[in-house]
Amino acid sequence: MRMYYPKCVAVVFCLMCTLNVLAVKSDYNYAGALSTVSISPYAYDNSSQIFIISKSDDTVTDPEISISGKVNRAGIIKLEINRVSVCDTKIVQGGTFSLNGMLLPGRNDVNLYFTDSFGMVTRKTFNYVFLQSYDMVVDKLYYGNNGNLIDGHRVYNSIGAALQAAVPGTVIFVKNGSYNERVIVSGKDISIIGQDSLKTKIFYSVASKDTNSMTERNCMKINASADNFSLENLTVENSYEYKNGSGEQADAVCVLADRAVFSNVRFVSLQDTLLADSLSSSVIARQYFYKCFITGNVDFIYGRGRSYFHDCDRVGRYTPYKKDGCFTAPRTDISSRYGFVFSNCRFTVENGITDGSYRLGRPWGADAAMAVVNCYMGPCVVNTAYSDMSGNLYKNARFCEYRSFGRGAAINSDRPQIPEYTISEYTAENVFADGIKNKFDFEERMDKMYIDSSEPVTTHQTTTVSAVTTSSHTITTTGAPETTYEEVKKVIYGDVNNNSNVDITDLTILSQYLLQDVSFDQNQLYAADVTGDGDVNLGDLAHLKQYIMKENIILGPDMYPKVQGDRKALQKPQEFS
Numbered sequence: 050m051r052m053y054y055p056k057c058v059a060v061v062f063c064l065m066c067t068l069n070v071l072a073v074k075s076d077y078n079y080a081g082a083l084s085t086v087s088i089s090p091y092a093y094d095n096s097s098q099i100f101i102i103s104k105s106d107d108t109v110t111d112p113e114i115s116i117s118g119k120v121n122r123a124g125i126i127k128l129e130i131n132r133v134s135v136c137d138t139k140i141v142q143g144g145t146f147s148l149n150g151m152l153l154p155g156r157n158d159v160n161l162y163f164t165d166s167f168g169m170v171t172r173k174t175f176n177y178v179f180l181q182s183y184d185m186v187v188d189k190l191y192y193g194n195n196g197n198l199i200d201g202h203r204v205y206n207s208i209g210a211a212l213q214a215a216v217p218g219t220v221i222f223v224k225n226g227s228y229n230e231r232v233i234v235s236g237k238d239i240s241i242i243g244q245d246s247l248k249t250k251i252f253y254s255v256a257s258k259d260t261n262s263m264t265e266r267n268c269m270k271i272n273a274s275a276d277n278f279s280l281e282n283l284t285v286e287n288s289y290e291y292k293n294g295s296g297e298q299a300d301a302v303c304v305l306a307d308r309a310v311f312s313n314v315r316f317v318s319l320q321d322t323l324l325a326d327s328l329s330s331s332v333i334a335r336q337y338f339y340k341c342f343i344t345g346n347v348d349f350i351y352g353r354g355r356s357y358f359h360d361c362d363r364v365g366r367y368t369p370y371k372k373d374g375c376f377t378a379p380r381t382d383i384s385s386r387y388g389f390v391f392s393n394c395r396f397t398v399e400n401g402i403t404d405g406s407y408r409l410g411r412p413w414g415a416d417a418a419m420a421v422v423n424c425y426m427g428p429c430v431v432n433t434a435y436s437d438m439s440g441n442l443y444k445n446a447r448f449c450e451y452r453s454f455g456r457g458a459a460i461n462s463d464r465p466q467i468p469e470y471t472i473s474e475y476t477a478e479n480v481f482a483d484g485i486k487n488k489f490d491f492e493e494r495m496d497k498m499y500i501d502s503s504e505p506v507t508t509h510q511t512t513t514v515s516a517v518t519t520s521s522h523t524i525t526t527t528g529a530p531e532t533t534y535e536e537v538k539k540v541i542y543g544d545v546n547n548n549s550n551v552d553i554t555d556l557t558i559l560s561q562y563l564l565q566d567v568s569f570d571q572n573q574l575y576a577a578d579v580t581g582d583g584d585v586n587l588g589d590l591a592h593l594k595q596y597i598m599k600e601n602i603i604l605g606p607d608m609y610p611k612v613q614g615d616r617k618a619l620q621k622p623q624e625f626s
Contacts, residue, residue: 086460087452092169093395093425094456097122099163099173102145106225106245107282107313108178109152112553113594116161116175117147124165131158151594152179153553154500156312174360176313176340178242178282181501184219185211189226208232208241208251215239220498223283225249232269232285234306237276240498243283246313246342250284256299264324267300273328275306279495286317291370300324304354307334308489315342318349319366325389326352330382335481337491346374350389351413353380357477358391365398365407365429372402377410378438381418381447387480388418388447396457397427404428404456410448411438418447420467422475423454430457434464451475542605543593545569545577551604556593563590579604 098121105114120126126146128136140146140163150159159175185203187210195205196214202222205211209230211221217238225248232251234241243249253268260266268287271278289299298321304311305326316323322345327334336356343350344364350356365374376396381388389410398407407429410419434450435443444463451467453459460466467475481489543551545558559577561567562585569577569585577585579592595602 086458087423087454089425089454090170091425092165092171093397093427097124097163097165097167097169097171099126099161099171101173104175105177106248107176108180108222108242108244110180112152112154112179112597113149114152114159114177115147115149116159117145118161119143119145120163120165122163122165124163127162127164129160129162151553151556152177154179154181155496156499174340176246176282178499180222180242180499182220182499183222183242185215185221187211187221187223187228189224189228212236212239223249227252229253231255231267233272234270234275234278235272237274238278239275240279240281240495241283242279242281242499246282246284246315249282250286252284252286252288254288254290254299256287256289256297258297263298264303264305264326266298266321267303267324268318269302271302271304271306271309273305273307273332273334275309277308277494278304278306279310279312279498280314281310281312282314284315284317286315287322289318291319291368293370304336305334306336308491309334309336310339310491310495311337311341312339312495313341314338316344318345319368320345320347320349321351322349324352325350325354325356326380327354330384333385333485335485335489337477337481337489346371348375348378348411348413350376351378351380353382353385353388353414355381355385355387355480356389357480358389358394359477361391361394363391363394363396365402367399367401373406374398375408375411375436377419378413379410379417379419379446380412380414381416382414383416385418386483387420390420390422390475390477390480391424392422392475392477393424394421395425395427396430397425398429402429405431407431408436409434410443411436412441412443412446412448413438415441415445416447417441419449420475421450421453422467422472423452424450426453426455426457428456430455432459432461432463434459542576543579543596545573547572547576551593551596553597556590556597559585559590559593563587581605 099118101116101118104116120140121143123142124140126138126140127134128148130150136148155178157177157179159177161173163171183202185205187205187208189206191204191206193204195210196203203214207230208223208228209232212234215221215236217236220240220242223241223243225244227250229252231253251268255266257266264270269285285301287299287301291297299318301316301318301322303324303326305328323343325336330353334354336354338356338358338361341361343361344366346366346368363376377389379388396409408431409421435448437443449465449467451472477491541549541551543555545555558567562569574585577589579589592602596604
């Protein structure tokens with residue numbers, strides 16, 4: 050999956066470029082700790098903004114996506130695909146943009162960066178999945194019998210019905226819609242992927258008043274038996290409505306499983322939104338959260354799980370009943386070196402909440418552990434950042450920070466800092482491996498799970514792409530030596546990299562040629578002319594894309610009765626007859 054830096058790459062056509070967690074609970078102030086607050090790399094205080102007008106769904110079955118929007122200031126809008134800059138253009142105040150891109154199979158990391166005239170950078174991030182391989186479909190609008198085979202997939206009208214039929218390794222694709230059901234996952238190696246995080250929603254109303262069990266007051270429960278579970282590109286919401294703002298715990302998700310992964314999931318509730326936990330203090334459950342949105346107002350991430358949050362948004366919700374809150378309440382056992390780790394996350398609140406009214410955390414257990422690394426702190430974060438809970442003192446807990454930035458960041462005696470020389474220990478790989486024999490490779494399984502294994506996926510170097518023009522490149526032989534049959538006999542139409550496969554890598558290279566970033570020899574020109582009209586142009590690019598998408602078309606001159614163009618020096622070899 051490469052959740053930090055995906056292995057997959059993309060060619061984008063810009064149509065409008067227009068700690069060591071301290072084992073000792075005191076004495077954090079030793080050499081190597083930071084003495085000043087870090088400078089913010091991004092503008093998260095609503096000064097410069099990117100507004101998305103429309104976009105493709107997060108999960109697509111066609112590799113082409115589109116994103117359009119506008120900005121509130123003049124500046125430069127830049128598009129990155131899998132950490133490669135592919136478009137960089139000026140835009141006027143209030144100007145709009147429209148970008149199209151092509152994804153490779155599996156997960157693609159997409160980011161927009163807007164730099165205004167003051168040099169402030171605003172970032173919008175997206176988690177796109179080009180879904181090639183899945184087993185079941187859940188469709189709210191399906192009214193047939195559950196389990197019917199349609200277009201090669203079993204179809205169900207509820208997530209619960211699909212889970213009942215699922216076996217280890219099953220991938221369940223949930224189409225856009227609102228699903229009013231409580232979802233319980235018990236099987237191993239189950240994956241649920243929604244069509245879009247904003248348009249695919251699981252919701253259910255249940256609260257502590259309805260049950261005496263802390264693990265049953267939730268919209269979704271992932272049992273301890275559901276190891277290797279993954280959830281992606283959808284919303285899970287406990288729709289219970291507060292009555293008075295206190296004592297009304299209503300979880301969106303309870304996860305007890307080990308090796309669970311959540312990507313671009315929206316967790317929505319008010320009190321106790323996300324329980325990241327384990328069966329007991331002697332059991333370690335590892336959970337990875339990537340680009341997730343988690344919102345609530347009271348201890349809305351809590352539990353004793355060993356949980357790593359990367360590039361996530363944590364947003365305090367406004368209610369008329371309660372205008373302050375606490376982001377976390379970890380309950381880490383003393384035997385575990387790590388508890389909650391937040392890396393490159395953002396701590397913010399909704400409008401209506403005053404500055405300095407939110408705490409980063411409080412210790413649900415005496416040995417609670419939480420590390421906050423390279424995170425943005427909105428003005429909502431109180432200067433002391435932490436508070437006591439149930440007789441547990443925050444100064445005795447294992448709370449620490451590293452390079453926090455933003456108006457809510459501070460360094461003082463109440464906010465211990467991670468030493469520079471131990472910060473390398475705070476990678477997800479290290480956190481998940483510490484003291485545990487069985488490996489949690491949260492990347493490997495998801496790198497492959499959405500990809501059609503019958504087709505090879507080639508990893509290749511990415512070239513920066515600026516824009517596609519409408520110029521064409523005619524296959525010409527003027528002044529060139531005559532090309533013989535021996536030189537072209539191994540050419541396959543569409544195989545411009547000459548590896549005997551026609552796949553999306555060839556599409557990438559062809560687009561680079563049209564942008565004049567690479568050059569082709571005569572054999573490559575012959576292979577690239579998939580329309581057989583004697584030119585290599587955008588028509589060939591579109592035709593090759595259709596072929597790769599398994600549309601019923603032919604590559605090469607045989608798509609026409611006659612070859613249009615001069616091929617006197619590049620005669621068609623016999624293999625293509």
